[in-house]
Amino acid sequence: MSNAPGRTGKAVLHRMVMPHHTCPYGLKAKHLLERSGYEVEDHHLTSREETDAFKSRYNVATTPQVFIGGRRVGGYDDLRRFLGKRVSDPSATSYRPVVALFAMTALMAMAVSHAVTGSAFTVRAAEWFIGMSMIVLSLLKLQNVESFATMFLNYDLLAKRWVPYSYVYPFAEGAAGVLMVAGALSWLSVPLALFIGTVGATSVFKAVYIEKRTLKCACVGGSSNVPLGFISLTENLMMIGMALWMARMWF
Template sequence: MTGPMTGTKTAVLHRMVMDKHICPYGIKSKYLLEREGFTVDDRWLTTREQTDAFKVEHGVKTTPQTFIDGARIGGNDDLRRHLGKSVKDADAVSYVPVLAIFAMAALMAGAISWMMTGSVLTIRTAEMFIAVAMCLLAVPKLQDVEAFATMFLGYDLLARRWLPYAYIYPFAEGLAGVLMLAHAFDWIAIPTALFIGTIGAVSVFYAVYIQKRDIKCACVGGSSRVPLGFVSLTENVMMVAMAVWMIMSPAM
């Protein structure tokens, strides 16, 4: 609503603020309203009973709830839509998770190279980028190996024939990355990266470009929304490239 004298925009926000729970979406709604120039009449629901009564009164299932000009706008997503803001689709596919890992790996590799040599643009930076990326990509897989294995079985050719491989893969990727970063035990790191990278590349290429399947990639864990495709193939090709480079340049 708009104040009759000042022309200021006001909104009424009902949100849960309890001793043991403060609704994060309520905080987001308040911040968004204030950023858009609204004066917020911030009304706290401080008990479960008060919250349940509010839901019954207004016929809603969730809080927070925002009212503007006497009309109920709804929850945080509804408010964002009302104000012309984007709303994330929880089911939408996205390359953001794996691109974020690649970006952080590049920054970390550059930082390590700068510390060691005073330069960022070196061959060693590229080597460290691949090794660090492998380590970072292993982390979300290791957080829930069971979920990863289930998604991995959807397209990996070896895992389908030998189930334990789906559970071994995250550990193998992480181990190879750490050893490559340390330049230690090349006789373990090189064949491991070469093996899992080759199998992975063939599996992704077959699923995406031969079978033309539209499925999710397990590259950043079993709850990933990353589509299986070029980025997934790149992950495996990088491992193979690193292994081949180490074979050709043993005295790096």
């Protein structure tokens, strides 16, 4: 429940607004207060000395600081709690990055399909969706290969035996995805996707469903809070399925 007194009246905000730095949380706090119906008395802290003096005066470690009804509410997160709004936990697990990724790659694939064929719903769109998903997933891993490799080594069976594989994997996934989208060099992309997908699916299944381990997934990069499990397994099964679908042309 909210502690806000009707969410109206005046709020006093102290935030950093310096020549070369404007505190983003101060801007967010001001916007949130105004959106919640408060008249904001906006005080700018225009130098490091003024900011330090303010922190010392109120015995606080950070700015911005919000005061409502004569008492200090606190910083931006404290303000959100005061107004009864959810405060994100940066360490909490979340599927949001993966949902956003697959939603956008699906839209990308349908957009390309519509541009090429006049229809968004085609078999080629489904193929492009998987290939584009592989490309974007590899891109996220390649943002910080070292971080990805460290997380990947927690569960991948091949990487545990041969550490360089944890560095090769994102490049292999990206290359297979690009070739599949292009419909080129299937003799390379099919066995590559089939191999990394099979190893990945086996590794995830063993770690999560047999050993019952609780781990974070490296699928969207090494800094994610996506839990290892169904999503990771789906990523690998998609690669296997795409490889088998493309291999059908050889038989």
